[in-house]
Each structure stands twice: as structure tokens, then as C-alpha cells.
Amino acid sequence: MHRKASVLSDVSERVKITMQSHHPTAFLAHQSEDKSRVQTVLEHLEGTAALAEQFALPFGGGEQARLAGMLHDIGKYSEAFQARLQGSRSTVDHFTAGAQEAFRLRQPEAAFAIAGHHSGLPDGGSSTDRSEMPTLCGRLKKAVEPYETWSREVQPSLPNAKRPAQIAPDHLSEAFYTRMLYSCLVDADFLDTETFMQGHAAPRGGYDSISVLFQRLQQYIAPWQNPDSPLNQKRCGILEQCLRTGQTGASGLYTLTVPTGGGKTISSLAFALAHAQARNKDRVIYVIPYTSIIDQTAEIFRSVLGEENVIEHHSGAEYEVAGDQTSLSFYRKALATENWDAPVIVTTSVQFFESLYGNRSSRCRKLHNIANSVVIFDEAQTLPVRYLRPCVEAIGQLVQYYRVTAVLCTATQPALQPLFAELAPQLSIQEICPNTQALYNFFRRTTLCQAGTLSLKDLAERLNAQPQTLCVVNRRAAVQELGALVEPEGRYCLTTLLCPVDRKRLLREIRSRLQEGLPCRVLSTSLIEAGVDVDFPAAWREEAGLDSILQTAGRCNREGRRAATDSLVSVFRLEGMQPLSLIRTNVDSTRSVLARFSDPASPQAIEAYFSFYRTLKGNAALDIHGVLDAFRKGYQGCLFPFATVAEWFHLIEIPTVTLYIPIDQGQSLIDQLRAGNSSRSLYRQLGQYAVNVYPNHLQNLLDAGAAEPLAGDNYVLTDLSLYSHDTGLTLQVETGKALFG
Numbered sequence: 001m002h003r004k005a006s007v008l009s010d011v012s013e014r015v016k017i018t019m020q021s022h023h024p025t026a027f028l029a030h031q032s033e034d035k036s037r038v039q040t041v042l043e044h045l046e047g048t049a050a051l052a053e054q055f056a057l058p059f060g061g062g063e064q065a066r067l068a069g070m071l072h073d074i075g076k077y078s079e080a081f082q083a084r085l086q087g088s089r090s091t092v093d094h095f096t097a098g099a100q101e102a103f104r105l106r107q108p109e110a111a112f113a114i115a116g117h118h119s120g121l122p123d124g125g126s127s128t129d130r131s132e133m134p135t136l137c138g139r140l141k142k143a144v145e146p147y148e149t150w151s152r153e154v155q156p157s158l159p160n161a162k163r164p165a166q167i168a169p170d171h172l173s174e175a176f177y178t179r180m181l182y183s184c185l186v187d188a189d190f191l192d193t194e195t196f197m198q199g200h201a202a203p204r205g206g207y208d209s210i211s212v213l214f215q216r217l218q219q220y221i222a223p224w225q226n227p228d229s230p231l232n233q234k235r236c237g238i239l240e241q242c243l244r245t246g247q248t249g250a251s252g253l254y255t256l257t258v259p260t261g262g263g264k265t266i267s268s269l270a271f272a273l274a275h276a277q278a279r280n281k282d283r284v285i286y287v288i289p290y291t292s293i294i295d296q297t298a299e300i301f302r303s304v305l306g307e308e309n310v311i312e313h314h315s316g317a318e319y320e321v322a323g324d325q326t327s328l329s330f331y332r333k334a335l336a337t338e339n340w341d342a343p344v345i346v347t348t349s350v351q352f353f354e355s356l357y358g359n360r361s362s363r364c365r366k367l368h369n370i371a372n373s374v375v376i377f378d379e380a381q382t383l384p385v386r387y388l389r390p391c392v393e394a395i396g397q398l399v400q401y402y403r404v405t406a407v408l409c410t411a412t413q414p415a416l417q418p419l420f421a422e423l424a425p426q427l428s429i430q431e432i433c434p435n436t437q438a439l440y441n442f443f444r445r446t447t448l449c450q451a452g453t454l455s456l457k458d459l460a461e462r463l464n465a466q467p468q469t470l471c472v473v474n475r476r477a478a479v480q481e482l483g484a485l486v487e488p489e490g491r492y493c494l495t496t497l498l499c500p501v502d503r504k505r506l507l508r509e510i511r512s513r514l515q516e517g518l519p520c521r522v523l524s525t526s527l528i529e530a531g532v533d534v535d536f537p538a539a540w541r542e543e544a545g546l547d548s549i550l551q552t553a554g555r556c557n558r559e560g561r562r563a564a565t566d567s568l569v570s571v572f573r574l575e576g577m578q579p580l581s582l583i584r585t586n587v588d589s590t591r592s593v594l595a596r597f598s599d600p601a602s603p604q605a606i607e608a609y610f611s612f613y614r615t616l617k618g619n620a621a622l623d624i625h626g627v628l629d630a631f632r633k634g635y636q637g638c639l640f641p642f643a644t645v646a647e648w649f650h651l652i653e654i655p656t657v658t659l660y661i662p663i664d665q666g667q668s669l670i671d672q673l674r675a676g677n678s679s680r681s682l683y684r685q686l687g688q689y690a691v692n693v694y695p696n697h698l699q700n701l702l703d704a705g706a707a708e709p710l711a712g713d714n715y716v717l718t719d720l721s722l723y724s725h726d727t728g729l730t731l732q733v734e735t736g737k738a739l740f741g
Contacts, residue, residue, distance in 0.1 A: 027077050027149055028085055030196050039196045041076045042153045045069060047195070051188035056181065058282070058372035059402045060164030065184040067161040068110040070154055071098035072117050072185060077153075078145035097144045099136065107161060109174070112640070113182040115139050117189055121182055121359035124640030135638070166401055172631045175640055176397045179356070183367035187339050190365060206308075207343050210281065213305050214273040220304045221266065231560055234442055235263040238433055242267040245432045246274030253399050253420070255380075256409040256432045257603075259443035260554030265300060265378075268409045271432060272374040275405055285345045285375045287352045289382035293532055295500045295688075296507075297378070298346040311342040312684060313351060340366035349383065350651045356394045357627065359646035371402040380408035380416075381547040381610070384651045388614075389423065389623040392416060396424030407432070411554065412547045413603075415610040419622075436603050444564050445557040448549070448600055451540070451570040459572065460485035463540065467519045471540040472526060472552045474580055478542075482523045483727075490519035496527050497728035499661050501688045506726070510534060528555060535559050539569045543579065545586030546593055546609040550601055589613040625649070656692035658714045659707060661723050663689060670716055678711060691729050 029044035031037065049069030056065035075081060075094030084092045099115035102108075115122055115136050125135025131142045167177045195201055208216075227233040238258055245254075256271065258264040272284040286301070288294045298312040340347075355363045356370075375398065377383070383391050398404035408416065408429075413436075420427055433439060454462070456478065463469055464487050473479060476495070483493045490513055492506055511534060513520040522528070522536075526544070529551035535558035541549050549571055557567035571594075579587040589612045590600075597605040614622065623629075625648040635641045662670050666689030672682055693701075698715060701707035706719035723729050 027082060029073060029076050030193060031085060032197070032199075037196070037199065041073060044076075044192060044196070045071075045073060045154060047192035048072065048185070048188045051191055052184040055184040055188060055368045058368075059177075059180060060166065061177070061181055061184065063159050063161035064107065064110055064163060064181055065188075066159050067105075067107060068098075068102065068113045068181060068185045069188055070158055071102050071110065072114045072189060074098045074101065074147055074150040074154060075144060077147035077149040080145040093142070093144060096139045096142050097147050097150075100140055100142075100144070101150075103136075103140055105158070109163060109178045109181050110161070111140075112136055112178050112642070113185045116182060116359065116642070117186050117361065120361065120646070121179065121364070121642035123638050123643045126637050126639065134643075136640075164401075168401075170632065171634075171640065172393070172628060173397065173401070175631045175642070176356075176394075177401070178640070179359075179364060179642070180367055180371065180402065182361075183364045186361040187365040187368065190339075190361075207341075208306060208309050210273065210276045210283075210343055213309060213343055214277045216305055217270060217273050221270070231261075234439075235267075238262050238264075238439075239267045239270055241433050242271035243274050245430075246271040247278045249275065249430065249432075251275075251279055251399075251403060251405045253395070253424075253427050253429050254405070254407045254432050255413055255429055256407050257413045257436050257439075258409075258411060258433060259440055260411045260550075261443050261445060261558050261560065262411075262439065264409060264411070265297060266304075268376050268378070268407060269301065269304070271407065272376055276374050279405070281372055281374050281403075281405070283340070283343045283345060283369065283373045285340070285347065285352075285370060285373050287347055287349055287375060287377045289349045289379050290527060293527070294346055294348060295504065296532065299504075301344055301346060305344060309342060310344045310346060311338060311340065312687070313338045313340070313345060313347045338366060340369040349377075353387065353391050353394060353651060354649060357390060357645055357649040359642040370398060370404060372404070374405045374407070376407045376409050378409050379551075380410045381412045381414040383414065383416075385613070385617060385622060386624040387622075387627070387649065387651060389419065389619075390627045390649070392419045393423050393628055396420060396427060399427060400424060412550050412606045414547070415607045440601075440603055443560075444601070445560050446539075446553045446567045446569045446601075447564055448553065448569050448571060450594065451572040453573045453575050455575040456481050456485060459540070459574070462570075463521055463523075466521070466538050468514060468517075468521070468536055469538045469540065470522045470524070470528070470534070470536040470552070470555055472524050472528060472548075473542045473574070474525070474544060474583065475577075476525060478574065478577075479523050479525060486521050486523065487519070490521055492520070492522045492524075493727050494522060494524040494528055495728040496525065497691045497693070499663075499666075499689050499691050499728075501664065501666075502725050502728070507532065507534070526551075528552075533558070535561075537562060537567060541569060541571050543571060543573050543587050543590065544583055545613070546590045546600060546606065548583075548586070549590065550606070553601065585613060585616050589616055656694055657698050658690050659693050659698065659701075659729070660686055660710065660714060660716045661689050661691060661729070662716060662718075662720070663723070663725070665689070670710070673711055673714075676711075693729070 026040045028038050029041045030039045049066045052065035052069040053062045056062045073094060075097035078092065080090065081092045081094050084090060095114055095118060099111045102111040102114055112121055123135045125133060125137035127137060129135050129138040131138055163177065167173050221239065224236055227236045256268055258267065275281065276284055286297060288297055294312060298310055302310045355367060358364055395406050399406050417429055420429060460482055463471055471482065479493050479495065483491065492510055494506065498506065510520055510522060514535060526548055529548055532555065534555050536556050539552050539556040541552040553569040556569055589609055592612055593600050593605050593609045599605060627645055627649060630641050630645055635644055638644065660666060660670055669682060669686045669689065673686065698707065706722055707715050707717050710716050717723060
């Protein structure tokens with residue numbers, strides 16, 4: 001962070017000098033909207049190269065990053081681009097020239113990065129590709145506008161660059177490194193451009209240091225030094241173990257297996273900050289499986305570390321800069337996306353892994369900031385099985401070659417050792433709290449029981465007989481139908497189509513009613529299972545994966561105020577319902593474990609569940625699209641299929657679209673977005689008034705005139721009768737009855 005700030009200041013000084021001269025005969029890279037200021041191509045290349053070099057230093061790629069920065073825009077030396085900058089409407093390819101020169105210098109990684117720095121990393125292709133094809137091999141054959149001036153201004157200062165020695169010489173590792181180099185280039189290009197556009201150093205950095213954040217954490221936990229109960233004594237013991245291992249442990253791969261109720265969130269943060277300070281890491285990245293719970297963790301971290309030091313980043317708004325785009329307004333939108341330069345990042349599994357296998361600048365510009373960090377994978381058991389091998393490979397690459405310390409953090413460890421042994425055999429996994437069985441015995445709070453098959457009516461009767469209870473089902477329709485059968489007093493239907501500001505409010509109400517002993521019956525889909533801090537005396541869970549069932553159990557008797565034998569978590573099947581196709585194998589594995597183990601929540605049963613589950617799925621099912629082999633061996637004759645794999649790799653197979661809800665402060669924020677005032681801060685605030693909808697749901701709203709497009713791929717709800725502060729977004733466009741959770 002300090003290195004970046006220093007280089008940005010240097011760039012800012014060059015901007016001040018540029019403002020004093022219009023360079024009447026120089027080749028220009030950018031000019032301000034009022035044409036009062038200009039930036040020459042050489043100034044932009046040098047500024048971008050300096051930043052890119054600094055970004056790549058943590059993983060030894062500084063020389064190649066500098067080379068890529070010096071070459072990335074040499075196509076702007078063409079007369080055609082200069083005419084484009086002055087208003088010509090002709091389309092100009094200004095990035096292929098740099099890719100061709102990099103390839104002539106035997107720098108294929110830099111060639112890829114340059115070729116994709118606006119339109120995305122291309123597939124490598126094959127030697128038979130024609131010049132009009134979008135692959136790198138095709139672009140290398142493409143005729144480009146003359147750009148001779150580069151040989152005088154740029155060529156003499158090019159560094160003699162080599163790929164870092166530690167990167168393994170296989171195609172998969174080379175592809176991963178290329179994407180990291182690409183990240184350095186696009187972030188540097190954006191920041192140098194932003195600095196020029198604003199006339200001063202881009203507003204990046206300025207965060208508190210890791211040591212200051214560690215001090216704040218220590219102040220936060222100081223009152224816990226004299227625990228007042230056996231439970232808090234055990235929690236403090238876990239916290240102290242995390243602090244100790246964080247301060248003394250080497251960089252590497254860790255697990256943190258702490259039962260629900262053990263204080264995992266703060267303890268894992270304590271490990272991360274202690275380790276970051278001891279090992280001089282730049283930041284902490286907390287990876288959470290679900291958007292629906294990310295705001296709770298981010299809120300905890302902000303309360304401990306300060307609002308300004310925690311960046312919450314998930315789906316958000318992302319923009320691509322077109323190949324020859326020179327519009328300042330378009331650049332502003334692109335620059336509003338996150339580059340993860342804050343000391344603490346809270347993000348989702350989707351954002352994290354899809355970025356690591358992505359090819360677009362908006363996704364990839366942050367990747368270099370993962371290097372030299374501590375990455376906590378919260379609820380690691382939720383890593384998507386269809387992409388489990390690519391996810392494990394990515395973690396292995398980061399730990400081995402990019403100075404990352406990774407922690408798999410969960411109450412139900414997914415037994416990934418065999419996969420790491422295969423994909424990253426030189427890595428060893430260390431458990432931060434090794435007394436797993438003893439911790440399980442101490443924190444056991446519930447008893448799992450099987451309730452058999454129930455109709456919705458029978459289930460509702462049992463829920464009504466318990467004044468305070470939680471029921472988690474697999475289908476949104478079941479939430480709706482149960483809601484109509486359960487007593488209305490204290491009834492809550494939690495849905496993923498509640499915007500975060502309402503979800504937080506409802507959870508506060510739920511916690512308050514639970515503490516006051518008032519009726520409180522919560523019907524929910526799985527969104528409540530991970531990371532939501534609530535404590536019910538009883539819980540019900542429709543058949544699902546054992547890990548999901550145990551997550552529901554973690555919301556029952558959470559504080560240990562009742563005996564485990566009195567705190568029942570009842571597992572049931574819904575009459576007439578077959579398991580959803582997405583979780584059928586999970587259910588089969590759960591049934592096997594329930595039949596074999598008297599205590600299905602024990603560490604042994606959990607390991608058996610995950611092992612049996614992967615056996616049922618088969619090895620190919622852990623990399624459903626063959627991502628790893630596509631890079632190792634090529635795909636249909638195409639080497640380094642960056643663009644192809646990016647199209648495949650979607651942890652959520654049906655992508656969602658952001659829909660903003662103009663309620664409360666959300667209306668004024670949306671008005672700002674309509675006025676073109678896009679910024680990182682605005683998008684973060686808007687996230688509190690956003691829901692994610694599936695394309696078919698969105699189309700229904702658009703067809704009914706109930707929603708309209710906003711900037712980028714975002715939309716706004718225009719018919720507020722379709723949104724309830726208590727149940728979220730309803731799609732009552734035709735039937736008036738559709739509720740989605």
C-alpha cells in the first residue's frame with residue numbers, strides 16, 4: 001500500500017508537468033474533456049510501467065510487468081489513433097501492436113496481458129488461426145497501423161525480463177501467472193489514466209496499517225481476558241491459540257476447525273491480523289460463501305477495525321473499457337470497480353474464484369492484490385463440488401507461488417487433504433486448533449433426530465406447537481406455503497430477495513424476540529445457515545447435505561443455555577417432494593452417514609460424509625468442465641483457453657442480475673447513479689438496497705413495466721407494490737402469488 005502510494009505520487013508529479021504544456025507535436029495517449037490538458041503516450045507508458053512493476057514485486061514479476069506496461073499502448077503512436085483522439089469516428093486497434101512486439105521479444109505472458117488489457121484475455125489459439133480471429137495467434141498475424149515512433153521513445157528503455165523462477169514450468173501454472181501479470185497491467189493502466197483524468201494522484205490508499213489494525217483488535221478483545229464462564233474460557237483458549245499460531249506460524253496452508261459457538265469469526269480474524277503483521281503481509285481477504293450473510297461479517301469487522309479499512313465486495317457493478325474507448329464517462333465507470341487495495345476485504349466465493357479463472361479486466365484487476373495476503377475461506381465446506389478441483393488448484397497456486405497464507409475455516413472441515421496431496425503435493429496442512437475431538441465434545445449443543453416424512457400441514461402443526469423455532473427448507477415455494485399455515489404472531493419468512501437493509505432489520509427483530517421469550521417462528525431457505533448469529537431452542541431441517549443440516553443445528557442452542565438432549569434438530573422429508581437435483585447426491589450421502597453413525601455430527605461422521613460424497617460424484621464431477629485439463633493440455637487444439645474457460649467457470653450456473661430497490665435512502669442513491677455520479681462508495685451504499693434476481697424473474701418485471709435498466713447491467717424496480725419490507729421482492733406480475741426466497 002505504501003509502495004503504491006509512492007508511485008502514484010510520482011505519476012501525479014508528471015501530470016502537473018503535463019498540465020503546463022500541450023505537447024503540440026507529441027503523440028498523445030489521453031486528453032481531458034475540455035482539451036486543456038494532455039498526456040503523451042510516453043508519459044502514460046512510463047506511469048503504467050512503474051505501477052505495474054510495483055504491483056508484481058510480491059511474486060517476482062516486476063520486470064515482466066514493467067515490460068508489459070511500456071508496450072501496452074504503443075499502438076497509440078499511430079496517426080490513426082491520434083486522429084481518433086481528436087474526434088475521428090474510425091475504429092483503431094491500439095493494443096495489438098504491443099502484443100506483437102512482446103511476442104517478438106519472446107514474452108508470451110506479456111503478449112497475452114497486452115492483447116487483453118481492454119477486451120479481456122484472449123484464448124491462445126493455434127498456429128493455423130487466421131488474422132481476423134480473436135485469439136492471440138490470430139492477433140499476432142493481424143496488420144496494424146504504423147507506429148514507428150515507439151522505436152525511438154520506448155524500445156531503448158525496455159527491461160530484460162524473465163518469468164519468476166519459482167513458477168512451475170507447466171501450462172496451468174503459466175496460465176495462472178499470466179492472469180496475475182494481466183492484473184498488474186490493467187490495474188496500473190486504470191490508475192495511471194485515472195490520475196491524469198483527475199489532474200492529481202488517484203484517491204487510493206490512505207488506509208490504516210496492518211499493525212494499527214492489529215492493535216485495534218487487541219483493544220477489542222482486551223475485556224475478554226478474564227472469562228466469566230467455562231464457555232467463554234474455551235472461546236478465549238481458541239482465540240489465544242489463533243493469536244499464537246498467527247504470530248509464530250510460517251506462511252502456508254492452514255485449517256481452523258472450530259465448532260459453532262466457538263467464536264470462529266473473531267478468532268480467525270485474530271489469526272489473520274497476527275500473521276499479517278508477523279509475516280509482513282499486505283492485507284486480509286475474507287471469502288464468504290453467500291452474499292446474503294456477507295454484510296454481517298463485514299459489519300463486525302468494521303466495528304472492530306474502522307469503517308474505512310474494510311471493503312465489502314461481491315457482485316457489484318463492473319464495466320469493461322472497449323478496445324479504442326476514449327470516453328471519460330466510460331473510464332469513470334470502469335474505475336469505480338474495486339481493485340482490493342484496502343487492508344481488509346470481505347468478498348464472496350463467487351467473486352474470488354470467478355476472478356481467478358476470469359479473463360475480463362473488471363474481474364481480474366484486483367488479482368495482484370491477493371498476492372502476499374492472508375486469505376480466510378469461511379465455511380470452507382461450501383466450496384462448490386462441481387468446481388472443487390479448480391478451486392483447490394487455485395488455493396495451491398496462491399500459497400505456493402504468490403506468498404499467500406490460506407486458512408480453510410469451518411465447523412465441518414470438508415476433508416480436502418487428498419485433493420491437496422494430489423494437486424499441490426509439496427504443501428502440508430496445519431490445523432490451528434488441533435484438539436478437534438475435544439472441542440467437538442465441549443461445544444456439542446444439540447441432538448440430531450429423524451422425524452420421518454411430514455406433510456406441510458403436519459410440519460406447520462409441529463412448528464405452531466413450539467413458540468420459538470427455526471425451520472429451514474430447500475424450496476422457496478415451501479417457505480411461502482408454510483408461511484400461510486404458521487401462526488402469524490412472530491412469524492418471519494427470510495428470503496434472499498430481501499435487500500440487506502431489511503434483512504438486517506428483520507434479524508434484529510428476531511434476536512430481540514428470542515431474547516425476550518416472545519413467539520418467534522422463522523421459516524427460511526438455507527440463507528440463514530451460515531454465519532447468521534441467532535439462537536433457537538429447537539430447529540427443523542428438510543433433508544439436505546450433512547454440512548447444511550449441521551449449519552442449521554448451529555442456530556439451535558448456540559449459547560449452550562439448555563442441555564444438548566433437550567435441543568432437538570429434527571431432520572424430515574416433505575411428503576410428495578423428491579430432493580432437488582442440485583443436492584440429490586448430498587442427500588444420498590447424508591442418508592448413508594445417518595444409517596452408519598449414532599452421532600452424525602461427530603468429526604468422524606463429517607469426514608465420512610465428505611469422502612462418501614466425493615466417491616458418489618466421481619473425480620470428473622469435481623471439475624465438471626475439465627478446466628484444469630483445458631489449461632494443461634489445451635482445448636480442441638487451442639492452447640491457453642483463457643476466454644473459453646472464463647465462459648465455463650460460473651459457480652452459480654444461472655447468473656443473477658442486480659435489481660436496486662428505491663426505498664428509504666436507496667432512492668437518492670439511485671438518483672445519483674442516474675446522474676452519472678458513479679463511485680466505489682456509491683456502489684457500496686447501493687448494495688444495501690439491492691437484490692439479485694434470475695434472468696427469467698427480471699424479464700417478467702421488464703415485460704410488465706415494473707423495472708427498467710440503469711447503468712451497466714443493473715436495473716431498478718419501478719413498481720414498489722412488488723416489494724415488501726418483511727418478505728422481500730414478490731413477482732405478482734400475473735398471478736399475484738409468486739414469492740421467491
